[in-house]
Amino acid sequence: MSSVNSSTSDPFASCTSPSDTVRKGVLIMDACPVTAMGIKRVLTQSCGLTAPVNYVQNLAGISQCIDSMLPKLLIMDLCGEKELMLDGLRLLAHLHDSHPLMKIIVCTDFSDHRVLELLVSSKVSGILLKQEPVLALAQCVTNALSGKPQWLSPRAKLLLSKATPAYPSLTARELDVLACLFSGQSVSRVAQTMHRNIRTVSTHKRNAMVKLGFHNDSELFAQGTWMAKVGPVVCH
Numbered sequence: 001m002s003s004v005n006s007s008t009s010d011p012f013a014s015c016t017s018p019s020d021t022v023r024k025g026v027l028i029m030d031a032c033p034v035t036a037m038g039i040k041r042v043l044t045q046s047c048g049l050t051a052p053v054n055y056v057q058n059l060a061g062i063s064q065c066i067d068s069m070l071p072k073l074l075i076m077d078l079c080g081e082k083e084l085m086l087d088g089l090r091l092l093a094h095l096h097d098s099h100p101l102m103k104i105i106v107c108t109d110f111s112d113h114r115v116l117e118l119l120v121s122s123k124v125s126g127i128l129l130k131q132e133p134v135l136a137l138a139q140c141v142t143n144a145l146s147g148k149p150q151w152l153s154p155r156a157k158l159l160l161s162k163a164t165p166a167y168p169s170l171t172a173r174e175l176d177v178l179a180c181l182f183s184g185q186s187v188s189r190v191a192q193t194m195h196r197n198i199r200t201v202s203t204h205k206r207n208a209m210v211k212l213g214f215h216n217d218s219e220l221f222a223q224g225t226w227m228a229k230v231g232p233v234v235c236h
Contacts, residue, residue, distance in 0.1 A: 029076040079231035090175035121169035128153035174208040
């Protein structure tokens with residue numbers, strides 16, 4: 001499979017067939033091709049990986065490429081250009097259920113401790129911020145591929161240490177509902193989108209609000225704006 005965008009912006013070769021990459025390849029998702037190229041360089045030069053490395057620029061590309069190549073390792077930002085951060089979290093929840101053997105590392109610019117807390121609870125293999133040294137990514141990759149417990153970068157640990165952990169894990173359905181709500185849909189519209197009845201959607205919404213510490217809709221949409229953040233503009 002080729003990159004989601006045109007081949008001219010794809011620093012890597014197109015995805016190969018499943019028989020060539022079953023649990024061996026690496027998939028990188030980042031809106032910026034330059035960042036993705038840097039990640040690939042770390043994988044090959046610092047980590048010594050020789051497995052195929054493929055690249056997509058948005059969340060939709062992850063699902064499409066995973067279906068064809070079944071990578072052993074996914075290194076991703078939380079969202080691509082103009083994509084909701086919540087969409088990245090919900091994708092992580094679905095990938096954890098559908099591809100439990102795949103290792104996932106999140107490398108992102110989102111430094112809000114609330115986002116990091118949700119990432120910790122998502123059970124990804126590693127979490128680091130893009131501003132950190134190359135060594136951090138190399139350590140994270142090595143840790144993930146060796147099957148060790150979740151790895152947090154020094155900066156991620158520091159940011160989390162300043163806050164009291166408050167958020168238990170959100171289910172995939174709860175994240176689906178939140179993403180729809182923050183995209184401007186009403187509860188009834190969300191029910192239609194998800195092919196669920198309104199009562200079920202309302203239950204998911206209520207459970208998510210309880211976990212996040214919101215008592216009513218006003219608090220959810222006034223204080224929960226951090227969940228509606230979108231991805232960065234693609235670098236050139």
